[in-house]
Amino acid sequence: MGEIYKVPVGPIHIALEEPVYFKVNVHGETVENVDILSGFVHRGMEALVLRRNYLQNMIVTERTCSLCSNNHPFTYIMAVEKIAGVRIPERAEYLRVIADEVKRAASHLFNVSMLAHLVGFHSLMTQTMETREVLQDVKESIWGNRMDLGANTIGGVKYDLDKDQIKYLLGKLISLKKPVRELAAIYRDNRIVRARTEGVGVLTKEDALRLGVVGPTARGSGVDNDIRKAYPYAAYSKLDWDVVLEDGCDVRARALVRLKEVFQAIDLVEQCLSKLPEGPVALQGYPRIPAGEGVARTEAPRGELFFYVKSDGSSKPERMKWRVPTYLNWEALKVMMPGNKIADISVIFNSIDPCISCTER
C-alpha cells in the first residue's frame, strides 16, 4: 500500500465522545498528517451570557461542560470578584479548593478510564469507573449533584461542611487511595497497556513550550505549567504541595500525571480539611458590580482556564470571553499524531483530555 488515502475520523465516530472531525491522511497504517475541523456543537454561550445577569451567569457558565463544570463558574466568579473588589472569607477559600480538587480527581479518573477503553481493556475501564463512583457519591452527598456542584457563588461558596460531613468526606477519600493505587499500578506496569501507550503521541518539551500546551498535557512533557502554583488563587498558596511532572512526553506520561494528581487531589483535600478555619462561608449579600474589567485564571482538570469579564455597571456583563485548555492543546495533536498508527489516533486524542463542549461553547 504505497498510496496515501484519507480516513475520516468523525464528526460522529465511536472513538470520540464528542463531535470533532479529523481528516487523517494515512500511508499504509501510518498517519501522515491530520487536519482538525470543529464547530459542530457551537451553542453561542458567549452571546447567551450577555443576556443574563451576573447571578444567572453562575448557572450558565456551569453548564459549559460537565467534567470541568466547577472550574467555569469558579473562574468567572473570581473575575467578577476582582471587578467588585471583594475579598472572600478565608473558610470559603478552603471550601473552594475542596470542591475543585474533588472534581479534578473525578475528571482525571474519567479520562484514564477512557484510555483503558480505547486500548481495549474494558475490565480496567469498568474498574476505574467503579472507583470514580466513590467520588460521584461524595459529590452527590455533599453538593447534591453528581456533576454540577454549584459550589461557588459571588463572594464565597454556597455550601458548608459540618463535622459529620468532614468525617464522611475524609473516610471516603481515604478509602479511595488503595483502589487508585492498584489501578495506577496496572496503568504503569501492565505490559500491553505499556506497549499501547509508551512512545505513542510524543510531544517533546520543545514542542510543548512552542505550542503553549497547558495542564497535564504540558506536565507530561516535563513543562512546569500549573496555574495553582504559578499564580496561586483560593487557598492553594497556603497548602503544601508540588507540581506533578513526568518526562515521558507520551500518552503514558500524561496518564501517569493524571493518576498522580488524583492522589495529590486527595492529599490537598485532606490538608484543607485539617486547616479549615472557622468563620462565615460567604459575604453578607451580593456585591454591586461596578464598571470595569477583570480577568481570572484557574487550573482546570485539562489545564489553564481563562476568563475575561467586562462590566458597564449594569446588572449584565458587557462582554465575556473565556479561553479553555483544549483550545491550546489540540494544536499539539498535529505534532503528536504523524508517525503513529491508525489505532493510536483515538488514544492520542484522548490523551489531551479533549473537551469539545468547552472549546466550542
Add this chain to the structure above:
Amino acid sequence: MITLSASSVFAYLLFPGGLFAILFGLILLSVERIAVARFQGRVGPPIYQNIFDILKLRIKEVLIPEDVTNRFMFAIAPVFGFVGMMTAIFILPVSGVYGGTGANSDLIVLVYLMALPAVSHILGGSASGSTFAAISVSREVILMFAYEISFIIVLFTVALEAGAGEGVVFSLKGIVDYQVIHGSFISNFKMIPAFLAFVIFMLATLEVPPFHIAENDGDVMKGYLMEYSGMPLAFFEITHALKLIVLLTVLQVFFMPGIAGYNVFFNLLWFIGKSAVVVIGIALIHASMPSFRVDQAFKFLMTVPILLSLMSLGMVLFL
C-alpha cells in the same frame, strides 16, 4: 468417501452440525459475554441474547450502500464463511457422539475450511468500498498470515503424535481414536506447548482481546462489517457462532477427546461441559487483557505461538 445418505443429511443440517451447532454456538457466545460481564462486575445479557439478535436482524431491511465496489461479491461474501463452517462441523468428530465423515485425509480439508470465515470477511469488506473496512481487511490479512502458520505446525504435530512414530495420521477420527485409547494429548507434556499455541490461535481467530484488532470499535468501528445490515449481517454472526463451535471441537479433537463412557447422551453433555469451561477460560483472558496494535500483534503471533508449536514439534520428532 462421503456418500449422500439420510444420516449424513441429518448430521449436516440438524445434529451435530446445522441447527444444533448454530444454537449451541449462539448460546456459548452469550455465555462468553455473561462471563466477561461477571468478571467486570456487570450483570451481562440474558443467555438467549445472541439468538434474539439473529431473530431481530431477520426482520431488518437489507441496505446496500451506493458506493459498493462489487455488489455481487458484497452480497455473496457472508455465504462463504457460513458454508465453510457448516461443512467443518460436519466433518469434525465429536468423540463418543458422532464419528465425523471418516474420510481419510479430512484434517487437510479442515485447514482450508477454517480459513473461509476470514476469507469471507476479506471479500465482503473489500467489496463494501468503505475506508474503515479496507483498513480492517488489511489487518485481517496480516493477522491471518501470522496465525495460520502456527495452526498448521500444531496440526502436523498432532498428526505426528497420533501416528506414534509410524507416520502421520491425517484422519480426524484416527486422532480421536488414538487418544481415546492412549490418553488425551493435554496430559502429554510434549503437547502442552502446542496446546498453548492453539489457544493463542483460537483467541486470534475469534478476535477477542488481546487480538481484538480487525473489528476494533475504537478505531475502525466495526471494520469489514460496517456496511452490512439485515440478513447478511446475521449470516456473519451465525458464522462467528459456528466458528466458535468449530474451534472448540477442533481443540477437543486435538487435545482432549476423552469420553465419559459409552452413552451418547452423557458424552454429549461432557462435550458441552468441556466447551463451556473453555469458553469461560476465553472470557477470563478476554476480561483481563487489553488489545495489541496490529503491528504488535503480528510480532507476537510470529514469535510466541510459532516457537511454542515448534517446541512441541521438536519434542514429538526427537523425544
